Amino acid sequence: MSNTEQRRSFLKVGSIAAAFALATERLHNHAHAQTPSASGDAASAADSTPDADYDGFSRFKPSRGNDPDSDYYLGKLVPGFRKPAEGPAPFEAPDVPKLPYKMDNGVKIFELVPMAVQQEFHPGVKMNVYGFNESMPGPTIEVTQGDRVRIVVTNELPEDTFVHWHGFELPVQYDGAATLTQNPIKPGQTMVFEFDIHEEGTFFYHSHVAMQEAFGQVGWFIVQPKKIFDPPVDRDFGLIFQNFHIPPTHTVSDSWAMDWNWHTINGKSGPYTTPLVCKHGERVRVRLLNFSPMQHHPIHLHGHTFWVTGHEGARIPKTAWVPRNNELVGVAQSSSFEFIANNPGDWIFHCHMIHHMMNHMVRQVGPRIRDDASVDQYLTNLRSRPPVDASHQESFATPGYPQKMQGMEMSEDFMQAIWNRKEVRGMRANYAMAVKGLMTVVRVLPEDLYDLVMHSDQQVEKGAVFAEIVRRFGDPGAYQAAPKMKM
Numbered sequence: 001m002s003n004t005e006q007r008r009s010f011l012k013v014g015s016i017a018a019a020f021a022l023a024t025e026r027l028h029n030h031a032h033a034q035t036p037s038a039s040g041d042a043a044s045a046a047d048s049t050p051d052a053d054y055d056g057f058s059r060f061k062p063s064r065g066n067d068p069d070s071d072y073y074l075g076k077l078v079p080g081f082r083k084p085a086e087g088p089a090p091f092e093a094p095d096v097p098k099l100p101y102k103m104d105n106g107v108k109i110f111e112l113v114p115m116a117v118q119q120e121f122h123p124g125v126k127m128n129v130y131g132f133n134e135s136m137p138g139p140t141i142e143v144t145q146g147d148r149v150r151i152v153v154t155n156e157l158p159e160d161t162f163v164h165w166h167g168f169e170l171p172v173q174y175d176g177a178a179t180l181t182q183n184p185i186k187p188g189q190t191m192v193f194e195f196d197i198h199e200e201g202t203f204f205y206h207s208h209v210a211m212q213e214a215f216g217q218v219g220w221f222i223v224q225p226k227k228i229f230d231p232p233v234d235r236d237f238g239l240i241f242q243n244f245h246i247p248p249t250h251t252v253s254d255s256w257a258m259d260w261n262w263h264t265i266n267g268k269s270g271p272y273t274t275p276l277v278c279k280h281g282e283r284v285r286v287r288l289l290n291f292s293p294m295q296h297h298p299i300h301l302h303g304h305t306f307w308v309t310g311h312e313g314a315r316i317p318k319t320a321w322v323p324r325n326n327e328l329v330g331v332a333q334s335s336s337f338e339f340i341a342n343n344p345g346d347w348i349f350h351c352h353m354i355h356h357m358m359n360h361m362v363r364q365v366g367p368r369i370r371d372d373a374s375v376d377q378y379l380t381n382l383r384s385r386p387p388v389d390a391s392h393q394e395s396f397a398t399p400g401y402p403q404k405m406q407g408m409e410m411s412e413d414f415m416q417a418i419w420n421r422k423e424v425r426g427m428r429a430n431y432a433m434a435v436k437g438l439m440t441v442v443r444v445l446p447e448d449l450y451d452l453v454m455h456s457d458q459q460v461e462k463g464a465v466f467a468e469i470v471r472r473f474g475d476p477g478a479y480q481a482a483p484k485m486k487m
């Protein structure tokens with residue numbers, strides 16, 4: 001298929017009106033003019049740009065580089081586009097607000113309110129959990145190494161609480177380790193914590209009452225280094241992974257449970273998790289925090305190899321960075337990794353624990369027990385049995401369980417809420433069926449498509465951006481668009 005033909009078929013799939021086509025063309029050309037390698041029909045342009053090649057590693061196409069001992073092997077020290085003089089890229093935890101502060105005599109003052117909140121795990125599915133300042137996880141505290149902070153904690157929970165500043169080397173009376181170091185903060189009471197921050201890196205705050213932790217009481221506490229981390233990144237994302245056991249028809253977690261049926265990333269459960277959107281060629285940092293009560297999460301990113309650059313204690317010396325596709329994050333551990341987004345597409349980014357890849361949405365792994373048959377009978381007759389279609393088997397549905405929202409049972413309101421977010425524009429029409437529980441998506445978009453998705457108000461048909469990426473970087477002749485969804 002010629003390029004022109006491919007383009008036409010894209011427009012057909014995309015139904016992105018002529019206006020959009022022109023706009024894309026314009027954005028595309030613009031991107032070419034500014035950063036010849038940073039866009040589109042990229043491979044050849046990228047090859048001729050010195051910036052794109054680092055000892056055989058290209059920031060614009062999948063590549064490993066020549067020598068495992070090279071600084072640029074797998075993109076290890078390939079810098080982002082951001083200039084160090086611009087300071088660190090702003091930390092961004094999708095769906096979680098930042099906690100504002102006031103200055104008083106050089107002290108940054110934050111007001112933190114532990115409270116019961118309603119958190120919408122899925123569209124319309126509001127769970128009663130504990131958080132801070134109307135949010136679960138709590139709002140992000142972001143400061144700079146060397147700051148002095150005063151955190152005014154006012155307890156609006158119906159019970160005593162303690163707040164711990166996880167990882168900070170601070171005066172012991174501010175440690176928040178329950179009655180070991182302080183008296184409880186009674187309901188309605190305020191306690192002031194004030195300390196200097198000499199560390200840098202990924203920290204968090206949380207209640208130091210076990211059951212309150214299980215109810216969701218945690219938030220980021222990010223300390224940007226005085227001297228910006230090298231190499232500079234263009235994106236700095238943060239994701240908090242949590243598990244809850246919320247029985248059918250309930251909205252309150254059973255914090256005593258040993259098993260978990262609801263899984264959230266930044267307070268939302270796949271497919272309601274918000275994709276991480278970045279531009280082709282950028283250097284991206286992701287910080288993960290596993291704040292599940294009891295379960296570890298092996299976190300896997302598709303289509304890229306990342307370097308693990310730090311944990312919650314500190315950044316790791318570069319000589320000890322490890323390249324991975326999957327990083328196990330233990331309970332109350334964080335892990336930071338960085339990669340060059342050199343492979344355009346929509347890449348699933350998920351916990352690899354099977355039970356965490358669904359909210360008891362059984363269809364992805366098949367129903368546990370087939371209708372009218374014991375497992376033995378089923379296995380005996382395997383060859384002669386017709387394939388199982390679990391999508392419409394009411395007998396598998398447990399009232400109130402999230403499997404009700406699986407597949408075709410996703411309601412119109414549900415799907416509207418999913419598609420109302422700009423971050424998902426142009427993704428495949430049925431993408432939501434693949435993103436469940438502890439899953440989200442990393443979208444690596446050429447600059448023009450990034451602008452279309454994140455900054456334009458154009459109509460973008462479902463699947464159009466994905467099809468365009470396949471057209472430019474993949475094998476469009478072998479690509480099939482998603483079937484039209486009913487809604």
Ligand SMILES: [Cu+2]
Nearest residue numbers: 297351353356
């Ligand atoms: Cu997991």
